[in-house]
Amino acid sequence: MAHLILFDNETRDHLLPLTYTRPVGALRVGILTINEKWERVMACPVSFLTQDYLSEKFEMDYGEENYLVNGSLLPTPQMVRLIKQLDYSEAILLDGELLATKLRGEQIEQLIKDEDFGELSGYEAKNTDILKLRGVYDIFHLNQAAIEADFTLLTEGRTSAPLSDTNRLVGPADQLFIEKGATVECAILNTQNGPIYIGRNALVMEGSMIRGAFAMGEGAVLKMGAKIYGATTLGPGCKVGGEVNNVVFQADANKGHDGYLGNSVIGQWCNIGADTNCSNLKNTYEEIKLWNYLEERFVKTGLQFCGLIMGDHTKVGINTMFNTGTVVGVAANIFGDGFPRNFIPSFAWGGASGYSTYRTSKAFEMMERVLERRGVDLTVQDRLILLRVYEDTAKYRRWEKKD
Numbered sequence: 001m002a003h004l005i006l007f008d009n010e011t012r013d014h015l016l017p018l019t020y021t022r023p024v025g026a027l028r029v030g031i032l033t034i035n036e037k038w039e040r041v042m043a044c045p046v047s048f049l050t051q052d053y054l055s056e057k058f059e060m061d062y063g064e065e066n067y068l069v070n071g072s073l074l075p076t077p078q079m080v081r082l083i084k085q086l087d088y089s090e091a092i093l094l095d096g097e098l099l100a101t102k103l104r105g106e107q108i109e110q111l112i113k114d115e116d117f118g119e120l121s122g123y124e125a126k127n128t129d130i131l132k133l134r135g136v137y138d139i140f141h142l143n144q145a146a147i148e149a150d151f152t153l154l155t156e157g158r159t160s161a162p163l164s165d166t167n168r169l170v171g172p173a174d175q176l177f178i179e180k181g182a183t184v185e186c187a188i189l190n191t192q193n194g195p196i197y198i199g200r201n202a203l204v205m206e207g208s209m210i211r212g213a214f215a216m217g218e219g220a221v222l223k224m225g226a227k228i229y230g231a232t233t234l235g236p237g238c239k240v241g242g243e244v245n246n247v248v249f250q251a252d253a254n255k256g257h258d259g260y261l262g263n264s265v266i267g268q269w270c271n272i273g274a275d276t277n278c279s280n281l282k283n284t285y286e287e288i289k290l291w292n293y294l295e296e297r298f299v300k301t302g303l304q305f306c307g308l309i310m311g312d313h314t315k316v317g318i319n320t321m322f323n324t325g326t327v328v329g330v331a332a333n334i335f336g337d338g339f340p341r342n343f344i345p346s347f348a349w350g351g352a353s354g355y356s357t358y359r360t361s362k363a364f365e366m367m368e369r370v371l372e373r374r375g376v377d378l379t380v381q382d383r384l385i386l387l388r389v390y391e392d393t394a395k396y397r398r399w400e401k402k403d
Helices: 034-042 077-084 105-114 143-155 360-373 380-392
Strands: 003-007 046-049 065-070 090-094 097-104 121-124 168-170 176-178 188-190 196-198 209-211 214-216 227-229 232-234 243-249 260-266 289-292 297-300 308-310 326-328 348-351 354-357
Touching: 003 034, 034 046, 034 077, 034 143, 065 105, 077 090, 077 097, 097 105, 143 176, 143 196, 143 214, 143 232, 360 380
Parallel strands: 003 046, 003 065, 090 121, 168 188, 176 196, 188 209, 196 214, 209 227, 214 232, 227 243, 232 243, 243 260, 260 308, 308 326
Antiparallel strands: 065 097, 090 097, 289 297, 348 354
8 A cells, every 4th residue: 555645845934833733734724634635535544754843743654655745735636646647756846846756665764864765857747736835824825725625525426414494505505515413503504605514513503604615624613693704614623703704723723702803824722712803904905924934024925815823722812903914823822902913922921011921831731721621631742842832932032031
């Protein structure tokens, strides 16, 4: 059996803070994570070649026949065909960047030993249908196309559970799919602009209004009266309410109350307090700049709409206001009056009036309480990853130097 390995490269730094705690290939775009997509289309085991501090949790597995695929690459039918046609040591490139290659087991062992797998014969993927993450904002920017592709992948040849008569469906019925165990009552669902996928055991409460493309993962909850615009994804275990437009929630995150969030990406185990609002459009209608960890400055996105990027385990107090194009790191705790600055480092505690450091001992206590409610343990691996993030992001907590 072949093995597929999703590898990280420099693109990983453009996807921080979300990739502080996971490989690029473990990000959710559309309905599925990138690794789940490749596992389905290639029908083989998928593992990761990632940062050393992540590799114990996200292991690499290989055999005699191995496909090495760029973790920021989403599968398209054309790309899948090209990869399946690869011969050993043959590579697919995009402007010189490696997209995929096929390697023998001994080449993988050589790669592990000295970070070199020998000479490749590569060719440029010109005129090829490519769906690829280049910046963190692409997670929401490409979400419409990703939901549509995943919807086809997950529902082809299958029959949806019925939609009860308490609901109103606008648009084609074949663009709605409800998994077994899901509950949808007294909702308005519009599939005219994209498909709607309701995952197993998900709950859509009364009065919800949903426009596709939209996806809910297993066990996700949409609260009463929610207003959801496409292209939006609620990962497994998420609980979301209020007004949401083109947002990707990775998993197990809460935005359970009123407040607006648009053109954003929210990490795992985040909580957004009641009446929190985020601007996604500048008053001047100018192009939005976003903090880039690789360049350590704000860079142009080419986008007019961009809201909030939030790393895992971050918590936000009630009535918080975020400016257009705000990036918040991992395990921050944000609260108070006024607009916090547009870049908030990991393990920051405070808001517009200033910050102190959220010490790891306190942060871990909070995380244990949060995860315990879902029957999940904060493992030793998780702690070691977060400690590494704490150390690597210390340079951004400039107040520590003043202290």
